[in-house]
Amino acid sequence: MSLLINLFLLGFLLIIAIAVMRIHNLMAMAMLFGLYSLLVSGLFVVLDAPDVAFTEAAVGTGISTVLMLVTLASLRNSHEARYPGRLKKGPLLLSLLMGAMLVYGTHDIARLGEPSAPVHQQVGKHYVEKGQQETGIPNLVTAVLASYRGFDTLGEVTVVLTAGLAVLMLLTRPRKPHIKMEARNDP
Amino acid sequence: MVTAYLAAGIAILITMALGLTRALLGPTVFDRILAVNMFGTKAVLLVSVFAYFSGRPDFLDIALLYSLLNFVGVIAALRLVERGKHFANPKESCYEPHGEKR
Numbered sequence: 001m002s003l004l005i006n007l008f009l010l011g012f013l014l015i016i017a018i019a020v021m022r023i024h025n026l027m028a029m030a031m032l033f034g035l036y037s038l039l040v041s042g043l044f045v046v047l048d049a050p051d052v053a054f055t056e057a058a059v060g061t062g063i064s065t066v067l068m069l070v071t072l073a074s075l076r077n078s079h080e081a082r083y084p085g086r087l088k089k090g091p092l093l094l095s096l097l098m099g100a101m102l103v104y105g106t107h108d109i110a111r112l113g114e115p116s117a118p119v120h121q122q123v124g125k126h127y128v129e130k131g132q133q134e135t136g137i138p139n140l141v142t143a144v145l146a147s148y149r150g151f152d153t154l155g156e157v158t159v160v161l162t163a164g165l166a167v168l169m170l171l172t173r174p175r176k177p178h179i180k181m182e183a184r185n186d187p
Numbered sequence: 188m189v190t191a192y193l194a195a196g197i198a199i200l201i202t203m204a205l206g207l208t209r210a211l212l213g214p215t216v217f218d219r220i221l222a223v224n225m226f227g228t229k230a231v232l233l234v235s236v237f238a239y240f241s242g243r244p245d246f247l248d249i250a251l252l253y254s255l256l257n258f259v260g261v262i263a264a265l266r267l268v269e270r271g272k273h274f275a276n277p278k279e280s281c282y283e284p285h286g287e288k289r
Contacts, residue, residue, distance in 0.1 A: 001193055001240055005233070008200045012207060019211050027216055027268075031223045034260060035210065038230050038253070045234055045249055053249055061227075062256045066263045073267040 002046050009046070013039050024080045026072055034065035070171060192240040199236065203229045220264050227257035 016036045023029055037060025044053035110117035127144055137143040145153050203226055210222035231253045238246030 001196055001237070004193075005196065005200070005237065008203070012203065015207065015211070023211075025216075027264075028210075028213070028219050031219055031264065032210065035207075035223055035226055038227060041249075041253075042230055042234065045237065045246060050246060050249055054252060057249070057252055057256055061253075062259060065260055069264055069267045 005046055009039050009043050030065060030068040030072060033068065034061050037061045192236055195236050199229050199233045216268055220261060224257060224261045227253065
Protein backbone atom coordinates (compact mmCIF):
# COMPACT_ATOMS: atom_id res chain seq x y z
CA MET A 1 0.00 0.00 0.00
CA SER A 2 2.85 2.43 0.70
CA LEU A 3 4.10 1.89 -2.86
CA LEU A 4 0.63 2.73 -4.17
CA ILE A 5 0.35 5.82 -1.98
CA ASN A 6 3.86 6.90 -2.97
CA LEU A 7 3.05 6.54 -6.65
CA PHE A 8 -0.19 8.48 -6.36
CA LEU A 9 1.29 11.24 -4.21
CA LEU A 10 4.30 11.68 -6.50
CA GLY A 11 1.98 11.78 -9.50
CA PHE A 12 -0.14 14.46 -7.81
CA LEU A 13 3.04 16.39 -7.00
CA LEU A 14 4.14 16.32 -10.63
CA ILE A 15 0.70 17.45 -11.83
CA ILE A 16 0.59 20.30 -9.31
CA ALA A 17 4.13 21.43 -10.14
CA ILE A 18 3.32 21.62 -13.86
CA ALA A 19 0.01 23.36 -13.12
CA VAL A 20 1.70 25.99 -10.94
CA MET A 21 3.96 26.83 -13.88
CA ARG A 22 1.11 26.93 -16.38
CA ILE A 23 -1.59 28.73 -14.42
CA HIS A 24 -2.05 32.51 -14.60
CA ASN A 25 -4.38 33.06 -11.67
CA LEU A 26 -2.18 34.05 -8.71
CA MET A 27 -4.68 33.05 -6.05
CA ALA A 28 -4.95 29.56 -7.54
CA MET A 29 -1.17 29.43 -7.64
CA ALA A 30 -0.95 30.15 -3.90
CA MET A 31 -3.60 27.54 -3.09
CA LEU A 32 -1.82 24.96 -5.24
CA PHE A 33 1.43 25.67 -3.40
CA GLY A 34 -0.40 24.84 -0.19
CA LEU A 35 -1.59 21.56 -1.70
CA TYR A 36 1.94 20.79 -2.86
CA SER A 37 3.29 21.15 0.62
CA LEU A 38 0.42 19.08 2.07
CA LEU A 39 1.34 16.29 -0.33
CA VAL A 40 5.01 16.56 0.57
CA SER A 41 4.16 16.19 4.24
CA GLY A 42 1.97 13.20 3.37
CA LEU A 43 5.03 11.67 1.73
CA PHE A 44 6.99 12.32 4.92
CA VAL A 45 4.35 10.40 6.88
CA VAL A 46 4.71 7.46 4.49
CA LEU A 47 8.50 7.72 4.84
CA ASP A 48 8.08 7.27 8.60
CA ALA A 49 9.12 10.80 9.64
CA PRO A 50 6.13 12.16 11.56
CA ASP A 51 8.03 15.06 13.15
CA VAL A 52 9.22 16.36 9.79
CA ALA A 53 5.66 15.93 8.51
CA PHE A 54 4.41 18.03 11.44
CA THR A 55 6.83 20.83 10.63
CA GLU A 56 6.18 20.73 6.92
CA ALA A 57 2.42 20.79 7.44
CA ALA A 58 2.51 23.68 9.92
CA VAL A 59 5.03 25.82 8.05
CA GLY A 60 4.43 24.89 4.42
CA THR A 61 0.69 24.39 4.35
CA GLY A 62 -0.31 26.73 7.14
CA ILE A 63 1.91 29.75 7.47
CA SER A 64 3.39 30.01 3.96
CA THR A 65 0.03 29.77 2.22
CA VAL A 66 -1.56 32.32 4.51
CA LEU A 67 1.43 34.68 4.10
CA MET A 68 1.26 34.35 0.32
CA LEU A 69 -2.48 35.04 0.34
CA VAL A 70 -2.00 38.07 2.63
CA THR A 71 0.64 39.41 0.25
CA LEU A 72 -1.65 38.92 -2.72
CA ALA A 73 -4.54 40.58 -0.93
CA SER A 74 -2.51 43.69 -0.19
CA LEU A 75 -1.28 44.08 -3.76
CA ARG A 76 -3.28 46.13 -6.19
CA ASN A 77 -2.96 44.05 -9.33
CA SER A 78 -3.03 40.60 -7.93
CA HIS A 79 -5.50 38.74 -10.07
CA GLU A 80 -3.34 37.56 -12.91
CA ALA A 81 0.30 37.26 -13.84
CA ARG A 82 1.11 37.70 -17.50
CA TYR A 83 4.32 36.40 -18.82
CA PRO A 84 5.52 35.25 -22.23
CA GLY A 85 4.78 31.58 -22.70
CA ARG A 86 8.02 30.82 -24.50
CA LEU A 87 10.25 28.20 -22.97
CA LYS A 88 13.79 29.46 -22.40
CA LYS A 89 16.39 26.87 -23.30
CA GLY A 90 19.20 27.90 -20.95
CA PRO A 91 17.37 27.75 -17.59
CA LEU A 92 15.61 24.53 -18.63
CA LEU A 93 18.95 22.91 -19.44
CA LEU A 94 20.42 24.17 -16.18
CA SER A 95 17.59 22.80 -14.04
CA LEU A 96 17.61 19.45 -15.88
CA LEU A 97 21.36 19.24 -15.26
CA MET A 98 20.88 20.09 -11.60
CA GLY A 99 18.14 17.44 -11.24
CA ALA A 100 20.32 14.82 -12.94
CA MET A 101 23.17 15.64 -10.58
CA LEU A 102 20.88 15.31 -7.57
CA VAL A 103 19.58 11.94 -8.77
CA TYR A 104 23.18 10.85 -9.33
CA GLY A 105 24.01 12.00 -5.79
CA THR A 106 21.28 9.83 -4.26
CA HIS A 107 23.23 6.70 -5.27
CA ASP A 108 25.77 7.46 -2.56
CA ILE A 109 23.19 7.71 0.22
CA ALA A 110 23.21 4.71 2.53
CA ARG A 111 20.14 2.48 2.43
CA LEU A 112 17.38 3.11 4.95
CA GLY A 113 18.25 1.55 8.31
CA GLU A 114 21.59 0.07 7.25
CA PRO A 115 23.70 -0.58 10.36
CA SER A 116 27.03 0.20 8.68
CA ALA A 117 25.89 3.68 7.63
CA PRO A 118 28.03 6.54 9.02
CA VAL A 119 25.01 7.86 10.94
CA HIS A 120 25.02 4.79 13.16
CA GLN A 121 28.79 4.53 13.46
CA GLN A 122 30.07 7.85 14.74
CA VAL A 123 28.71 10.44 17.17
CA GLY A 124 25.19 9.00 17.23
CA LYS A 125 26.34 6.02 19.25
CA HIS A 126 28.04 8.31 21.75
CA TYR A 127 24.91 10.42 22.16
CA VAL A 128 22.74 7.37 22.75
CA GLU A 129 25.11 5.81 25.27
CA LYS A 130 26.47 8.80 27.18
CA GLY A 131 23.90 11.49 26.46
CA GLN A 132 21.94 11.11 29.65
CA GLN A 133 25.01 11.12 31.91
CA GLU A 134 26.66 14.04 30.20
CA THR A 135 23.69 16.38 29.95
CA GLY A 136 21.22 15.11 32.52
CA ILE A 137 18.30 15.60 30.13
CA PRO A 138 15.94 12.61 29.97
CA ASN A 139 14.81 13.14 26.36
CA LEU A 140 17.59 12.33 23.91
CA VAL A 141 16.36 14.59 21.10
CA THR A 142 16.14 17.52 23.49
CA ALA A 143 19.63 16.70 24.78
CA VAL A 144 21.08 16.82 21.26
CA LEU A 145 19.19 19.96 20.24
CA ALA A 146 19.58 21.99 23.40
CA SER A 147 22.92 20.84 24.72
CA TYR A 148 25.21 19.28 22.11
CA ARG A 149 24.00 21.64 19.38
CA GLY A 150 23.15 24.53 21.66
CA PHE A 151 24.85 27.23 19.61
CA ASP A 152 23.28 25.93 16.42
CA THR A 153 19.84 26.06 18.01
CA LEU A 154 20.52 29.57 19.33
CA GLY A 155 21.39 30.70 15.79
CA GLU A 156 18.25 29.08 14.39
CA VAL A 157 16.07 30.73 16.99
CA THR A 158 17.66 34.10 16.19
CA VAL A 159 16.94 33.61 12.48
CA VAL A 160 13.34 32.66 13.18
CA LEU A 161 12.86 35.63 15.49
CA THR A 162 14.31 38.04 12.92
CA ALA A 163 12.12 36.60 10.17
CA GLY A 164 9.04 36.89 12.36
CA LEU A 165 9.81 40.50 13.25
CA ALA A 166 10.38 41.35 9.58
CA VAL A 167 7.06 39.78 8.58
CA LEU A 168 5.26 41.65 11.35
CA MET A 169 6.85 44.95 10.27
CA LEU A 170 5.87 44.34 6.65
CA LEU A 171 2.31 43.30 7.35
CA THR A 172 1.29 45.86 9.95
CA ARG A 173 1.03 49.28 8.44
CA PRO A 174 2.96 51.90 10.36
CA ARG A 175 0.30 53.94 12.04
CA LYS A 176 1.70 57.25 13.15
CA PRO A 177 0.41 58.57 16.43
CA HIS A 178 -2.19 61.12 15.60
CA ILE A 179 -2.07 63.99 18.06
CA LYS A 180 -5.33 65.75 18.28
CA MET A 181 -4.83 69.49 18.13
CA GLU A 182 -6.76 71.46 20.66
CA ALA A 183 -9.37 73.50 18.96
CA ARG A 184 -8.42 77.11 19.49
CA ASN A 185 -11.52 79.10 19.57
CA ASP A 186 -10.36 81.96 21.71
CA PRO A 187 -12.90 84.64 22.06
CA MET B 188 -8.89 -6.29 7.20
CA VAL B 189 -5.95 -5.40 5.00
CA THR B 190 -8.17 -5.58 1.93
CA ALA B 191 -10.63 -3.17 3.54
CA TYR B 192 -7.86 -0.67 4.27
CA LEU B 193 -6.51 -1.08 0.76
CA ALA B 194 -9.93 -0.51 -0.79
CA ALA B 195 -10.51 2.55 1.39
CA GLY B 196 -7.09 3.92 0.48
CA ILE B 197 -7.65 3.48 -3.25
CA ALA B 198 -11.08 5.09 -3.02
CA ILE B 199 -9.61 8.07 -1.14
CA LEU B 200 -6.81 8.42 -3.68
CA ILE B 201 -9.29 8.44 -6.55
CA THR B 202 -11.40 11.07 -4.77
CA MET B 203 -8.23 13.11 -4.27
CA ALA B 204 -7.58 12.91 -8.02
CA LEU B 205 -11.11 14.19 -8.72
CA GLY B 206 -10.68 17.06 -6.25
CA LEU B 207 -7.35 17.95 -7.79
CA THR B 208 -8.94 18.09 -11.22
CA ARG B 209 -11.52 20.54 -9.96
CA ALA B 210 -8.84 22.65 -8.28
CA LEU B 211 -6.90 22.83 -11.54
CA LEU B 212 -9.86 23.45 -13.85
CA GLY B 213 -12.10 25.39 -11.46
CA PRO B 214 -13.37 28.44 -13.29
CA THR B 215 -14.06 30.55 -10.19
CA VAL B 216 -12.01 31.26 -7.10
CA PHE B 217 -14.64 29.60 -4.91
CA ASP B 218 -14.47 26.33 -6.85
CA ARG B 219 -10.76 26.24 -6.22
CA ILE B 220 -11.09 26.99 -2.52
CA LEU B 221 -13.71 24.29 -2.09
CA ALA B 222 -11.64 21.78 -4.06
CA VAL B 223 -8.52 22.53 -2.00
CA ASN B 224 -10.55 22.13 1.18
CA MET B 225 -11.85 18.77 0.01
CA PHE B 226 -8.37 17.67 -0.99
CA GLY B 227 -7.15 18.53 2.50
CA THR B 228 -9.97 16.51 4.06
CA LYS B 229 -9.07 13.54 1.90
CA ALA B 230 -5.44 13.92 2.98
CA VAL B 231 -6.60 13.69 6.61
CA LEU B 232 -8.54 10.51 5.79
CA LEU B 233 -5.61 9.05 3.89
CA VAL B 234 -3.23 9.65 6.78
CA SER B 235 -5.67 8.02 9.22
CA VAL B 236 -6.16 4.98 6.99
CA PHE B 237 -2.41 4.71 6.54
CA ALA B 238 -1.89 5.01 10.29
CA TYR B 239 -4.14 2.05 11.00
CA PHE B 240 -2.81 0.13 8.01
CA SER B 241 0.78 0.41 9.18
CA GLY B 242 -0.26 -0.41 12.74
CA ARG B 243 0.69 2.90 14.31
CA PRO B 244 -2.39 4.77 15.47
CA ASP B 245 -0.20 7.56 16.91
CA PHE B 246 0.01 8.95 13.38
CA LEU B 247 -3.53 10.16 14.02
CA ASP B 248 -2.00 13.27 15.64
CA ILE B 249 -0.76 14.32 12.21
CA ALA B 250 -4.25 13.83 10.80
CA LEU B 251 -5.60 16.11 13.55
CA LEU B 252 -2.99 18.76 12.73
CA TYR B 253 -3.90 18.54 9.04
CA SER B 254 -7.57 19.08 9.72
CA LEU B 255 -6.83 22.10 11.92
CA LEU B 256 -4.57 23.61 9.27
CA ASN B 257 -7.09 22.91 6.55
CA PHE B 258 -9.76 24.76 8.51
CA VAL B 259 -7.51 27.74 9.24
CA GLY B 260 -6.30 27.88 5.64
CA VAL B 261 -9.76 27.93 4.13
CA ILE B 262 -10.97 30.58 6.58
CA ALA B 263 -7.90 32.71 5.77
CA ALA B 264 -8.41 32.31 2.03
CA LEU B 265 -12.08 33.29 2.25
CA ARG B 266 -11.37 36.29 4.48
CA LEU B 267 -8.72 37.49 2.07
CA VAL B 268 -10.95 37.07 -0.96
CA GLU B 269 -13.38 39.28 0.90
CA ARG B 270 -10.69 41.84 1.74
CA GLY B 271 -8.63 42.00 -1.42
CA LYS B 272 -10.56 44.13 -3.88
CA HIS B 273 -8.68 43.06 -6.98
CA PHE B 274 -8.23 39.56 -5.77
CA ALA B 275 -11.07 37.78 -7.43
CA ASN B 276 -11.87 38.55 -11.02
CA PRO B 277 -14.98 40.76 -10.91
CA LYS B 278 -16.45 38.83 -13.83
CA GLU B 279 -16.33 35.49 -12.07
CA SER B 280 -17.09 36.52 -8.53
CA CYS B 281 -20.57 36.18 -7.16
CA TYR B 282 -19.70 38.31 -4.17
CA GLU B 283 -20.89 41.90 -3.98
CA PRO B 284 -18.77 43.89 -1.55
CA HIS B 285 -21.15 46.01 0.51
CA GLY B 286 -23.43 46.98 -2.32
CA GLU B 287 -20.66 48.66 -4.27
CA LYS B 288 -21.56 49.42 -7.85
CA ARG B 289 -19.24 47.91 -10.37
